[in-house]
Each structure stands twice: as structure tokens, then as C-alpha cells.
Amino acid sequence: MSTDRLAGETPPGQEAAPGTAEAQTPDDTTAPGDAAAPGDDAMVNERAEAEAPGAGAGAPASGAEAETPGSGAEAGAPAAGAESGASDSGSESGAAADGSEAEIPAPGADTDAPLTDSEAGAPAAGSESDATARGAEPEAPAAGAEGKAPAPGAPKESPASGAAKATADALAAAVRAVESGERSAASFFNDAPRPAKPAAPAAQPAKAAPQSGPAGPAPEVARQRTAQETGGPARPGVPDGGATAPAAAPPATGPAAAPRPAVPTAPGVEGVRQVLTAGGAPETLAEQAAEVLGERAAEALREDPWLLLGVPGVRPEQADGFARALLGAACGPGDERRAQALVGWLLEQAALAGHSALEAAALRAALAQRAVPDPDDALQSAIADGAVLVFQEAIEEPGRARPATGDDEEEEQPVRILLGLDRFAMAEESVADGLARLLNTFEAAAEPLQDTASAEAGDDTTAEAEQPVAGDGTAADESAAAAPGTDAPTDDAPAPRPVRPSAAAWEAAAAAAPSPSAAELIRAAAHSGLVAHTGAEAARAEPAALIAAARSLGLRAFGATHAENGRRRLAAHLTECAPDTAATGSADPATAAVTVSGLLSGREGPGRDADGALALDLLVVLDAPQLDLETAALLVESLTDGTRLVLSGDPGVLWSAGPGRLFADLLAARFCPQVASRTPDFGPIGELVSGIGIGELSQVEAPGKEVVIVPVRDAGEAVHRTVQLVADSVPRALGVPADHTQVITVGHGGAAGTRALNAALKERLNPGPGRFGGFDPGDRVAYAPAPGRTVPGTVTGADAAGLHLDCDGSAVVVPREQVGAGAVRHGWALTAHQAAGTRWPAAVVVLPGDAVGGLTRAWVYTAFSRGERHLSVVQGADQALARAVAEVPVKERTTRLRSLLQQSVQSAEEPSAAG
Numbered sequence: 001m002s003t004d005r006l007a008g009e010t011p012p013g014q015e016a017a018p019g020t021a022e023a024q025t026p027d028d029t030t031a032p033g034d035a036a037a038p039g040d041d042a043m044v045n046e047r048a049e050a051e052a053p054g055a056g057a058g059a060p061a062s063g064a065e066a067e068t069p070g071s072g073a074e075a076g077a078p079a080a081g082a083e084s085g086a087s088d089s090g091s092e093s094g095a096a097a098d099g100s101e102a103e104i105p106a107p108g109a110d111t112d113a114p115l116t117d118s119e120a121g122a123p124a125a126g127s128e129s130d131a132t133a134r135g136a137e138p139e140a141p142a143a144g145a146e147g148k149a150p151a152p153g154a155p156k157e158s159p160a161s162g163a164a165k166a167t168a169d170a171l172a173a174a175v176r177a178v179e180s181g182e183r184s185a186a187s188f189f190n191d192a193p194r195p196a197k198p199a200a201p202a203a204q205p206a207k208a209a210p211q212s213g214p215a216g217p218a219p220e221v222a223r224q225r226t227a228q229e230t231g232g233p234a235r236p237g238v239p240d241g242g243a244t245a246p247a248a249a250p251p252a253t254g255p256a257a258a259p260r261p262a263v264p265t266a267p268g269v270e271g272v273r274q275v276l277t278a279g280g281a282p283e284t285l286a287e288q289a290a291e292v293l294g295e296r297a298a299e300a301l302r303e304d305p306w307l308l309l310g311v312p313g314v315r316p317e318q319a320d321g322f323a324r325a326l327l328g329a330a331c332g333p334g335d336e337r338r339a340q341a342l343v344g345w346l347l348e349q350a351a352l353a354g355h356s357a358l359e360a361a362a363l364r365a366a367l368a369q370r371a372v373p374d375p376d377d378a379l380q381s382a383i384a385d386g387a388v389l390v391f392q393e394a395i396e397e398p399g400r401a402r403p404a405t406g407d408d409e410e411e412e413q414p415v416r417i418l419l420g421l422d423r424f425a426m427a428e429e430s431v432a433d434g435l436a437r438l439l440n441t442f443e444a445a446a447e448p449l450q451d452t453a454s455a456e457a458g459d460d461t462t463a464e465a466e467q468p469v470a471g472d473g474t475a476a477d478e479s480a481a482a483a484p485g486t487d488a489p490t491d492d493a494p495a496p497r498p499v500r501p502s503a504a505a506w507e508a509a510a511a512a513a514p515s516p517s518a519a520e521l522i523r524a525a526a527h528s529g530l531v532a533h534t535g536a537e538a539a540r541a542e543p544a545a546l547i548a549a550a551r552s553l554g555l556r557a558f559g560a561t562h563a564e565n566g567r568r569r570l571a572a573h574l575t576e577c578a579p580d581t582a583a584t585g586s587a588d589p590a591t592a593a594v595t596v597s598g599l600l601s602g603r604e605g606p607g608r609d610a611d612g613a614l615a616l617d618l619l620v621v622l623d624a625p626q627l628d629l630e631t632a633a634l635l636v637e638s639l640t641d642g643t644r645l646v647l648s649g650d651p652g653v654l655w656s657a658g659p660g661r662l663f664a665d666l667l668a669a670r671f672c673p674q675v676a677s678r679t680p681d682f683g684p685i686g687e688l689v690s691g692i693g694i695g696e697l698s699q700v701e702a703p704g705k706e707v708v709i710v711p712v713r714d715a716g717e718a719v720h721r722t723v724q725l726v727a728d729s730v731p732r733a734l735g736v737p738a739d740h741t742q743v744i745t746v747g748h749g750g751a752a753g754t755r756a757l758n759a760a761l762k763e764r765l766n767p768g769p770g771r772f773g774g775f776d777p778g779d780r781v782a783y784a785p786a787p788g789r790t791v792p793g794t795v796t797g798a799d800a801a802g803l804h805l806d807c808d809g810s811a812v813v814v815p816r817e818q819v820g821a822g823a824v825r826h827g828w829a830l831t832a833h834q835a836a837g838t839r840w841p842a843a844v845v846v847l848p849g850d851a852v853g854g855l856t857r858a859w860v861y862t863a864f865s866r867g868e869r870h871l872s873v874v875q876g877a878d879q880a881l882a883r884a885v886a887e888v889p890v891k892e893r894t895t896r897l898r899s900l901l902q903q904s905v906q907s908a909e910e911p912s913a914a915g
Contacts, residue, residue: 271298279322285311302326306341316342316370333371339378342370344387347421351659354893356428356629357391357420379419389425391418393899418896424659427629431662432900434636435530439672441641442529445503499617501553509549514577517677518545524673525618525644532666533648535677536690537865542677543620543648544573547592555617558605560596562623562837564791564808567593569839570622596621597789600634613640623837624649628658628788652693652861657788657833661893669901689865695857697885705733706869712876715751715848723760725844725872726828734842734870738765739780742840743829744863746855752848758826765828772798773819781805782827782834783814790834792827832863843867847877855884856891
């Protein structure tokens with residue numbers, strides 16, 4: 001590791017940093033509250049960590065001043081899909097981002113003031129809030145309850161033909177909606193809007209004492225999980241988690257505003273606009289509010305103003321001001337409607353930080369911080385109304401033996417109470433059930449010694465394995481399978497016979513594998529319907545070898561990656577595995593490489609069969625740590641029984657931008673066979689990153705300046721040296737042009753965040769007036785077509801249709817509305833979450849001193865591994881970098897998938913033990 005300056009660098013003592021942090025205020029320099037901009041793949045700031053009450057029982061995360069405004073506050077902009085983990089002051093915890101910047105008002109700000117146009121941005125389309133589901137009639141279970149996945153470990157049933165047809169129609173409609181952009185993938189997990197609650201009485205009498213459970217009849221029972229589903233008995237209320245009693249609500253700081261006189265409400269969006277105007281909220285929120293709240297949005301907002309919290313980017317303080325303007329003296333902190341809205345909002349904020357559920361004690365404490373007088377009653381009401389689901393999860397204690405089944409007196413096991421939103425619970429259970437289904441319906445290859453059975457079958461398996469392979473990886477007699485742009489087979493056409501290579505054929509393929517680890521992976525896939533494969537960048541050749549081997553056996557095998565850059569790298573590995581395809585006339589093996597988004601939408605891959613399932617036999621998902629729960633649920637549900645699924649990835653990188661930690665939970669549950677690659681990453685960068693993976697930050701020899709450390713004193717110098725490296729030093733010394741060098745920093749805000757760096761890099765590399773929404777032709781940009789995805793591109797022009805981009809050779813037009821909502825941002829500098837899944841010839845990682853709170857081992861591992869040939873580290877964090885690598889592995893998330901998978905394994909073991 002060299003600290004030498006590259007050729008042409010200016011010594012630190014001779015640097016000037018015009019237009020950088022020196023001209024900014026101290027508030028701008030730290031900017032811990034500066035929130036994520038829309039359209040980033042993972043944009044939850046330190047703010048999201050503070051709002052997510054998962055850590056510290058709702059207390060703000062260390063270094064995250066949740067109520068401090070960043071530079072240029074734009075409060076109220078959408079936060080759904082915000083950068084998961086890339087806090088403006090540093091923190092990257094991993095949450096999905098679709099949206100706009102949501103700045104946080106300071107503690108001393110006038111939170112009584114309603115929303116203004118400068119405080120609220122336009123939320124991204126497709127975001128839905130659980131606030132739409134509040135206020136269901138007590139006698140009716142929540143919408144969507146009938147469609148919940150069965151409990152893990154429940155007996156699997158073969159779908160009837162009618163159900164299969166219905167599933168096919170539903171999947172086809174969903175794919176068309178996602179592909180056309182009409183709906184987002186996440187929206188298919190949301191409940192239908194429930195009718196709004198009736199208006200509360202003018203005065204809320206104080207309760208004499210908290211009730212032991214929610215009053216009201218059966219709806220709570222209907223929404224509660226049973227003992228089999230939750231791993232314990234269902235409870236009507238939220239038990240005491242040991243949290244201290246909440247402080248009494250603070251008195252109002254001033255007289256309440258008089259309620260506005262009621263006026264007739266116009267229909268549709270115009271009516272919503274009238275209500276927003278009456279409450280002092282910006283009219284720009286009208287379309288988003290109508291989309292979230294449904295056709296009766298205007299009436300619902302008049303009856304329950306806090307439903308405005310369901311609009312992405314609106315904060316509690318702003319919803320309180322809106323409610324005061326509409327309700328006047330009838331508005332107070334103890335209003336039941338306010339408490340219900342806050343419960344949903346807090347769980348949404350937790351999802352932005354990566355949590356799929358929260359412990360009851362943490363949520364109770366967060367409600368108390370928001371001046372809710374009776375948090376217990378608020379939680380019980382939310383559970384009774386079906387807005388929130390309650391779960392019990394056993395707490396594992398080291399050294400504690402699992403209780404034997406069948407004991408008359410089972411020892412009571414400690415449990416924790418989790419609360420979560422319906423759509424995340426459905427997604428998590430869908431993933432668990434789908435993975436169990438793939439394991440249980442898999443038929444292993446025939447043993448090589450079954451000669452008699454093979455003879456009786458006419459050696460069908462061998463003949464099938466030797467069939468010629470079509471261009472899409474299918475056998476010749478399966479060419480009728482559905483493909484993109486073609487019609488699905490008719491009902492009269494005979495169903496293609498599945499290809500089932502023999503065990504001997506799989507063993508022969510393993511023997512021909514290019515490495516021992518690749519051979520081990522091929523053998524594991526031959527004998528299991530679900531396999532987990534771990535390894536770093538060099539290990540990506542092993543899944544490629546598996547895909548090539550499976551296609552040579554006649555299977556329809558494909559590999560899916562998180563980003564287009566990863567797809568190209570996988571395609572290169574596939575080409576290396578089958579270099580003689582042109583001579584033999586076989587199809588291009590690179591066609592087996594797709595992206596996850598392209599596969600689900602039908603733009604790439606084999607398409608879907610007549611039943612709506614993906615027409616493939618083996619799917620390898622690379623970059624598996626980047627799979628969020630909702631995407632994973634869509635993917636697993638799209639695989640038919642008996643399909644082989646291999647989840648492959650580097651366990652050291654950051655988790656997904658959206659909620660959940662699928663790959664980590666799968667590995668921890670030991671739910672399926674695991675193959676750990678023994679192929680190391682070579683070179684100085686590989687050596688450095690491998691050490692970081694085990695908690696060691698050591699110096700490495702870099703004779704070719706593969707790794708260079710550039711020490712800086714402050715954020716202004718960090719910006720200046722970064723521009724110098726990208727524009728001059730790296731191209732001059734290494735021959736890597738500026739457009740092939742990627743800058744990576746901890747967050748969006750601050751004096752050395754992505755905003756400041758992109759502004760300085762644009763001024764040096766492509767100056768211009770920003771003629772279209774702040775962009776000029778030639779600008780490098782990061783486009784977020786959906787939450788959790790970042791597509792690098794370059795601006796080629798603009799017209800009335802929108803902003804024209806060149807994204808990896810594909811022409812993309814981003815409509816003006818999306819550009820205005822923040823779906824496109826400058827992309828010379830990205831966060832580590834945005835860069836995950838992509839590699840560049842050179843990477844410059846910027847570590848300013850004010851971003852140390854966002855550093856973790858996983859962040860450093862991800863950022864440092866983005867460069868293929870060169871890594872420059874602009875080091876202003878001093879010893880905080882080494883401490884983060886050694887002591888802070890990752891920011892934990894609260895999820896249920898691991899326990900669901902373990903319950904499924906236990907349920908499968910119990911019948912066999914009883915037999």
C-alpha cells in the first residue's frame with residue numbers, strides 16, 4: 001500500500017480548494033441530517049437510522065442527529081426507497097430508496113407550522129404506505145389476509161389445474177404492470193386501502209389506566225398469528241417489554257389554531273388539493289396523496305388528517321401542523337388517529353433502515369419519544385385494527401439444548417415480541433415457504449448403478465442428457481417453451497418432457513470443472529434443489545462453470561445478477577467456459593447471463609411458461625446479498641416445483657438496499673447445502689480486501705501503484721484531491737480515463753458527500769448550465785428506475801419527452817416528472833450501496849473525518865472492492881477506519897426469515913423423528 005503521490009499530483013501544502021467546503025458553513029460540513037436524494041439505490045441516511053427504532057429502543061443512532069437539518073433543507077420529500085445505508089453524515093444501513101430528499105427539521109424548529117412548498121417534495125411513484133390501511137372496520141380482517149402464505153413447515157400441496165391457471169394469469173398481469181412501469185414490484189405486496197376511521201370526538205378524554213388488551217371482538221383474533229404460525233401462543237396485546245413508562249405529553253406551546261371552515265370537496269385529485277390547501281400543505285402532494293389513499297382520499301384526509309403521513313416524505317411534525325389547521329382544538333398528541341399513523345410511519349422508517357420488523361419495546365419507546373401518551377394502547381389498537389401484525393420469536397441462548405419433542409412438560413423458552421407491517425411479513429413468509437418448496441419438491445438425479453431401472457426406461461435419462469441444446473439452453477424438443485416476444489405454447493401442444501441428467505452425467509461434468517470449488521458446486525447442485533455458494537470476485541467463475549455444465553446436459557440454466565455490469569462479467573466467464581461454441585454451432589453462452597430485474601420483467605431470459613412460471617430448470621442468482629425481501633419473494637414464487645436454485649454471493653459486502661438480509665439469514669439458518677469457495681482474489685487489491693473481510697486492515701505491497709493512500713486534513717482538501725485524482729493523476733499515471741474511474745463516499749450530504757463531490761467533478765469534467773433539470777449532455781448520472789437499483793449512465797440529450805440517457809449501451813428516456821422527482825442524479829460520485837454489484841477499472845474511495853459514524857467493516861469491504869486495477873483511498877478518517885474494520889462488522893437488522901427457515905427445518909424433522 002503506497003502513500004506516494006501519483007504522477008502530476010500537487011503536494012498538499014500547495015493545494016487550494018476553490019468552491020469546496022472551505023466556503024461552506026460548519027453546519028454544511030457535518031450535515032448529519034442531510035437526507036438522501038430520490039432515485040438512489042440505497043438512500044437511508046443517518047436520519048433513517050435514527051428514525052428506525054430498532055437500535056437503542058428508538059434512540060437515534062450514534063452520530064446521527066435525527067432532528068438536525070442538512071444544508072438546503074427540503075423536508076417532506078419522499079423517503080420511501082431512500083438510500084439504505086448511505087447517510088448524509090455517513091451511515092449506510094441499507095434501506096430501499098426510490099425517492100426524494102427528505103430533510104429533517106431541527107429540534108428548535110417550529111414544528112407547529114404546516115407543510116410548505118419548500119418543505120415537501122414530490123414522492124416517487126409506486127410508493128405505498130401502511131397508513132392507507134389504517135382504520136379498518138373492527139369486524140373485518142385486514143385486506144390480503146386470505147392470501148397469506150402458510151406457516152413454514154406446513155405440508156405442501158400440489159396446485160390444482162384451476163389454481164395454476166389463476167396463478168398464471170396473476171403472474172402475467174403482474175409482469176405486464178411492472179414491465180410497463182404502471183406499478184412497482186413492491187406494490188404487489190401492499191394491502192388494498194382500508195376505509196378511513198371516522199373522525200374522533202372533539203376532545204379525547206384521558207384513559208384511567210391502560211387496558212390489558214384491546215377491546216373489541218374477533219378482528220384481533222382473525223389477524224393474530226396462531227401458535228403454529230408464530231412459534232408460540234398468540235397474544236391479544238403487547239406484553240411488557242421492560243421499557244420505562246412514557247413521559248406525559250408535553251403541553252402545547254401556544255394556542256391551537258382555529259379549525260378551517262368546512263367547504264364542499266371536489267371529486268378526485270382536485271378535492272385532495274382543496275383539503276391540502278385548507279390545511280396549509282403544498283398542493284404538489286395532491287396526486288401522491290390520491291394515489292396512496294385511493295378514490296376517497298379527500299374525505300379520508302378531512303376525517304383523519306394524520307393519514308397524510310402515508311405520503312412518502314411527510315414527517316410527523318408536518319402532519320401535526322396539517323391536523324391542527326384542519327381540526328383546531330380537537331387536535332392533540334393523544335388523538336388515537338395520530339397514534340395509529342405514527343405506528344405505521346415508524347415501521348416504514350424502520351424498513352428504510354433494513355428492518356422487516358421491530359421489537360415491541362423499541363416501537364413503544366419510539367412512540368413515547370413522539371409524545372404519544374399511552375404507547376401500549378396505541379400498539380394494541382394497531383394490532384386489533386390489523387394495521388400491524390404481532391409475532392413471537394424464540395430467543396436462542398448459547399449452550400441451551402433444544403427441548404425434546406413429545407415431553408409432557410416442555411421447559412418454557414424465552415421469546416421476543418416482534419411487530420411488523422403486513423407486506424413485509426407476507427414477503428418474508430413467502431420467501432421461506434418458497435425456499436422450502438424448492439427443497440421438498442426436488443427430485444435427485446438417478447444413481448449411476450441403477451442399470452436395471454435405466455434399461456426398463458429405455459435409457460431415457462441418458463438420451464435426454466445427450467439431446468442437442470437449443471440456443472436458450474433448452475433441449476431441442478423443448479424449443480416451444482415461452483420466450484420473450486413469442487407466444488406461449490397452446491393448451492393442445494404436448495408439455496415438454498423435463499430433462500433429467502443422470503448422476504453419472506453430473507459427475508462427469510464435475511470432473512471436467514475448471515477448479516475444485518467449481519466441481520464441489522456442481523455436485524451440490526446435482527443433489528439439492530437449493531444451494532448457497534459463498535465467495536469473492538474470483539469465485540464468480542464457479543457459478544459460471546455450473547451454468548455451462550448444466551446447459552451442456554440439456555438443462556435450461558441461467559445466471560441472474562444485480563446490475564448490468566455484473567451481467568457482462570458473468571457473460572465473460574460463461575464465454576471462457578465454452579470458448580468453442582462458434583465452431584460447434586451452439587448458441588452464444590453469454591445469452592444465459594441476465595439481470596434479476598430483466599428476468600422478472602421478461603425483457604431478458606427464457607420468458608415464462610403457460611403457468612406463468614419462469615421457463616428454466618436451473619437459476620443461479622449472483623450478488624445474492626443485494627436481494628431484498630420483496631424482490632426475492634417475486635423471484636422464488638416465479639420458480640416452478642423441482643427447479644434448482646443456487647444463491648451465490650460475497651457475505652462480506654453490504655446487505656440489500658431494501659428491508660431484510662436474505663442471504664445472511666439463509667446462511668445462518670443452515671437451511672440448505674453450502675459451498676464455500678476456496679478461490680482467493682489475487683493482487684494487492686484482493687489481498688487488502690481479503691484482510692478487511694476478517695477484520696484486519698493491513699498494508700499491502702503495491703509495486704504498480706494498485707493501492708494508493710492519499711491523506712487529507714479536512715473535507716475541503718478531500719474534495720480537491722479527489723477531483724485531482726480523477727481528472728489528472730489516475731489518467732496520467734495509470735492510463736485509466738476519468739469516465740472509467742468511480743468515486744465512492746459514505747453519504748450524500750456533508751462537505752465531502754456525493755452532492756459536493758459531484759458538483760466539483762462536474763465543474764472540472766463537464767461544466768455547463770444544467771439546461772435540463774440541472775443536467776447537461778455528457779454528464780455522468782445515476783438513474784434509479786426502481787427502489788434498490790442504480791443504473792449508471794451518461795446524458796445524451798433532452799427534449800419534451802424527458803432526459804435521454806445512454807445506460808450501458810441502451811437508450812433510456814426518463815420522463816420529466818421522474819427527473820423532477822429525483823430519479824436521476826449526477827453519478828461521478830456514488831455511495832457504496834449504489835456501487836454494490838458493479839466494478840470499475842479504478843475506484844477512488846473518499847473517507848472524510850465527519851463520516852466516521854457511517855463506517856463499518858461491510859461498508860469498507862464493499863467500497864474497497866469496487867476497483868479492478870486501481871484503488872485510491874482519500875483518507876481523512878485517521879484511526880476510525882481501522883477501528884471500524886476491526887470492531888464494527890455490520891449494522892444489524894431485525895428480521896424474521898432466519899427463524900422461519902429454522903422452524904421449517906424443525907417441522908420437517910419432527911415427523912421423521914416420530915416415525
